[in-house]
Amino acid sequence: MRLSYAVENIRRLKNIPDVELRPLTLLVGRNSAGKSTFLRSFPLIRQSLEIRSSAPILWFGDLVDFGDLTSALGDNDTANQVAFRFTLHNIEGKERPTYFASRGYYWYQEPIQFDTVSMRSVIGARGDETVMQLLEISIPREKIEVQIDFRMRSNVHGAITVNGNSVEHISKKFDIRATNRSLFSQPIFIQRRSSKDTPPVRPSSSQEVLADALVNTFRRWATRRIGKDTLWTEAQRVLSQATLDEHSIRQLMGTSRTKTFRRLYSQILSPTPTIVKEETISIHRLARALAALEVFQEQLTEYFLNVNYLGPVRAASERYYRKQELEVSEIAPNGANFPMFLASLSPWELQQFSTWVGELFGYGVKVHRSGGHISIHLHAKEKSINVTDTGYGVSQILPVLGIIWWATHGRSRSVGLYRQRSGPRTLAIEQPELHLHPAHQAKLADVFAYVIGNEKSSLPRRRKTSFIIETHSEALINRLGELVEQGKVNSDAIQIVIFSAHDDLSTPTEVRFSSYDNKGALKNWPYGFFRYSDR
Numbered sequence: 456m457r458l459s460y461a462v463e464n465i466r467r468l469k470n471i472p473d474v475e476l477r478p479l480t481l482l483v484g485r486n487s488a489g490k491s492t493f494l495r496s497f498p499l500i501r502q503s504l505e506i507r508s509s510a511p512i513l514w515f516g517d518l519v520d521f522g523d524l525t526s527a528l529g530d531n532d533t534a535n536q537v538a539f540r541f542t543l544h545n546i547e548g549k550e551r552p553t554y555f556a557s558r559g560y561y562w563y564q565e566p567i568q569f570d571t572v573s574m575r576s577v578i579g580a581r582g583d584e585t586v587m588q589l590l591e592i593s594i595p596r597e598k599i600e601v602q603i604d605f606r607m608r609s610n611v612h613g614a615i616t617v618n619g620n621s622v623e624h625i626s627k628k629f630d631i632r633a634t635n636r637s638l639f640s641q642p643i644f645i646q647r648r649s650s651k652d653t654p655p656v657r658p659s660s661s662q663e664v665l666a667d668a669l670v671n672t673f674r675r676w677a678t679r680r681i682g683k684d685t686l687w688t689e690a691q692r693v694l695s696q697a698t699l700d701e702h703s704i705r706q707l708m709g710t711s712r713t714k715t716f717r718r719l720y721s722q723i724l725s726p727t728p729t730i731v732k733e734e735t736i737s738i739h740r741l742a743r744a745l746a747a748l749e750v751f752q753e754q755l756t757e758y759f760l761n762v763n764y765l766g767p768v769r770a771a772s773e774r775y776y777r778k779q780e781l782e783v784s785e786i787a788p789n790g791a792n793f794p795m796f797l798a799s800l801s802p803w804e805l806q807q808f809s810t811w812v813g814e815l816f817g818y819g820v821k822v823h824r825s826g827g828h829i830s831i832h833l834h835a836k837e838k839s840i841n842v843t844d845t846g847y848g849v850s851q852i853l854p855v856l857g858i859i860w861w862a863t864h865g866r867s868r869s870v871g872l873y874r875q876r877s878g879p880r881t882l883a884i885e886q887p888e889l890h891l892h893p894a895h896q897a898k899l900a901d902v903f904a905y906v907i908g909n910e911k912s913s914l915p916r917r918r919k920t921s922f923i924i925e926t927h928s929e930a931l932i933n934r935l936g937e938l939v940e941q942g943k944v945n946s947d948a949i950q951i952v953i954f955s956a957h958d959d960l961s962t963p964t965e966v967r968f969s970s971y972d973n974k975g976a977l978k979n980w981p982y983g984f985f986r987y988s989d990r
Contacts, residue, residue, distance in 0.1 A: 456548055456754055463538035465521075466492045466529035467956055469963035473542055476881075477950040478907035481932070482925040483984075484954030489964040490925045491767075493517045493954070495881045497923060498764035498788070500539070504637060504756055510585040512537075512578055518764050518788055518849050524578070536579040540852050541755060544571050548750035568595045568697070572747045576638040587633035589641070592744040597698055601744035603642055605633045613642075617737040617744075624734070625668055625741075629659070637911045639752035641745060656724060659743045666690045669738045676731040677715055689716050693735065694742045699723070753977050761878055764788050767784055767885035767925075772850035775828040786861070790854030797822050797857070798829050808860050809834075815902055816895075820853070849888035856902070857885045863906055863918045879919040886925060893930035900934035908944030929985045932977075940975030953981065 459473040462529035466730040467489045474493075482490040494720045502516035507822040512917040519694075521800075527537055543878040548567035577589035582925045590603040604614045612952045613623045613631030625631075629644040674681070689711065696703045701724060721734045769790035797805065797820070802891065809819035818835045831842045833849070842850055862880040888896040906920050926932070939946045956962050969979045 456758075457544040458540040458755075462541040463536075463540070465496065465527050465537050465752065467962075467964045468492055470962065472966075474966070475950060475954055475988075476923065478890065478921045478948040479903050479935075480921075480923045480936075480950045480954050481956065482923065483927070483932070485956075485958075487958075488956045489815060489966075490954045491885060492953075494883050494885060494923055494925045495764070496539075497759065497881070499612065500638065500759045500763045503758055508636065511576070511587045511633070511636065512585055514585070514899050524580055532536075536577050538575055538577045540575045541572065542573040543569070543751065543752065543754065546572065546750055546754065547603065548746070549755065556799060563953075567750055569747055569750065572751070574639075574751055578671070578824055579640075585599040585988050587638070590633070590748075592747060594743060594747060597740075597743060599740045599744055601741055603631060603793045605631055605642065616742065617740050620733070622737055622741060625664060626669065629664065635750065636716035637756070639748065639755050641748060641751060641752070641896075644759075659741075662694075662742070665738055665742045665745075666694060669735065671692060672731060672734045672738070673719070673772075676719065681713070681715060685716075692737060696739065698745075699736055699739050719744065725975060739906075742755060758877055758881065762881045763858055763862060764883045765790065765854060765882070765887075767889060769793075769851050769854045769889075771847070772831065772853075774841055774843045775830050778827050778829050786854055786858045790851075793854045793857055793887040794822075794829060794831055795860075796920065797831060798824075800936050804865070805865065808857070811860055812856055815856075815905070816898060832874065846890075848892070851890045852887070852895070852899075855884060858882060858884070859906060859920070860901060865916055879921065881921050881923065883923045884925070886927065888926060888928040888931055893928075895930040899928075899933035900931050900938060903935070904938045904944040908938065936975035936977065938972055938975070939971045939973070946971040946973050946975070949979075951977075953984075954983075 456635045457475070461471050461473045462468050467487070471489075482492050482494055486701070489659075497513065497517035499516075499521060502518045502704060502774065503511065506513055506516060508831065512524075514523050514527060524537070526896075528535070548571050549831075550725060555882060571594070573591075573593040573595075575589075575591040576587065577591075578585060579588040580586070587605055589605065592601045592603075596619070600618050602616045604873075613629075614626045615631065617650060625644075630648055632643040632645060634640040641661055644659045645662060646659065650902045661870055666687065670683075670686045673686050690764050692707055692710075693699070696707070704720050704724050708717050708724075711717050711720065718732065723735060765786065766788045770793070772796075776798075778798065779795055783792055784797050786793055786804055793896050797808075799810045800808065805822060809821065813819040813976040821832045821834055821839065823830045823832055832839045833838075833842055833845060842853070862882055868899075892900075903922060903924075907922070937942070938944045939949070947970075949971055953969055954964050955967070956964040967979065968978055968980075969981075972978055
């Protein structure tokens with residue numbers, strides 16, 4: 456899976472281009488240009504998925520604090536909405552059954568495959584609530600553009616358009632609602648009541664709604680009575696097609712058991728526009744878009760739940776810590792629980808972490824236990840020293856090394872009561888070089904190369920890990936170029952995103968991209984980026 460991502464109308468990020476997320480994505484630029492806002496939107500989505508909420512975005516949580524929707528909008532006075540854009544490339548969904556409760560049988564779909572799919576989720580306000588207002592799905596290769604306007608008020612029932620045409624036979628029959636629990640959830644279809652006295656109707660699945668709509672289209676078109684089983688069978692056959700191109704329609708026509716439907720498929724093949732042709736194609740396109748949304752929900756939920764975030768200012772080391780019998784599943788955004796994280800490692804894991812740090816920085820890490828207290832010591836050969844007796848930068852870099860090692864080497868631990876996180880991880884880290892000498896800042900580039908590149912280590916990596924790094928370090932950027940030149944990391948594994956904005960704090964941010972060539976030289980790098988003045 457390849458993911459491109461962007462946000463709209465969040466603080467200074469008015470409408471930035473899509474950012475392709477590579478194994479190492481570097482965010483650079485002057486202060487207050489929007490780098491941190493972009494990076495923090497990743498843990499923002501994670502906390503929104505992880506914590507049960509009535510809103511699609513949880514602006515304030517354990518990971519990050521955006522305040523509320525009004526605060527997130529910042530100075531975008533004309534905007535009352537924010538948006539999140541996602542594009543997935545080369546994706547495949549798992550085979551899954553669909554059950555039509557009212558029909559009493561299963562409908563098995565083939566594995567779902569897409570070349571490129573884009574989704575735009577628009578979040579706005581309803582009173583003082585944050586709600587999903589609009590969902591757009593685009594499948595360029597199949598020429599599908601779907602827009603779903605969700606029900607917002609009692610007299611606004613929601614609407615669906617497919618390639619600019621309203622699907623009125625669905626919009627008129629159903630209220631189209633969002634669950635408001637996820638950016639990626641399927642819409643909910645609730646059949647409208649004929650009067651207030653009519654009992655409420657259960658929500659219908661999108662697959663059942665679309666199959667029923669297609670059956671009604673066929674029934675209106677047919678010139679003679681056709682059995683409902685035949686109508687449903689043909690609707691299933693149409694909706695199970697990946698595309699309604701000439702080849703698939705001829706297959707449907709050749710395998711249909713009735714003359715009526717062979718004539719229908721012949722009519723769809725004809726260049727002459729007809730109502731049944733337009734409705735059949737629109738319903739099929741909508742079904743494909745909602746199938747793509749299901750893949751989005753599955754893959755992006757897994758991706759964002761596997762985001763780990765570390766902020767720019769980590770907690771300072773102390774000489775001693777109270778011992779706690781805790782199993783720490785991950786390092787906190789401010790690194791405050793790092794000592795407890797080390798103490799919760801098994802002796803073998805702690806030795807592995809110490810060896811890994813020693814390979815990179817020349818010193819290992821030990822945990823000393825005395826009575827009800829623990830302390831963190833650095834050791835090299837026969838010398839051991841409490842971390843508080845070293846430079847401040849060491850206390851700031853250790854949580855960075857810890858979060859990287861645990862993502863790549865650590866075992867899965869339970870998060871919450873039941874769920875265990877597995878699969879590839881994404882580490883979103885702000886200024887990992889903070890308080891480090893330039894030489895040690897450059898060392899961080901070696902750490903990243905070790906994880907994403909061609910570097911060898913005595914410690915095998917267990918899990919694929921990618922990085923989103925906000926940095927001001929010229930030394931780190933230059934060292935990455937050297938590693939590319941040395942063949943230790945591939946140039947196409949690194950993306951540099953440059954945020955630029957005026958110092959008036961209100962001008963929208965501009966975003967452009969840089970990268971390394973095969974010799975490690977920067978391409979499209981702005982002249983004088985690290986200079987000390989504008990003169």
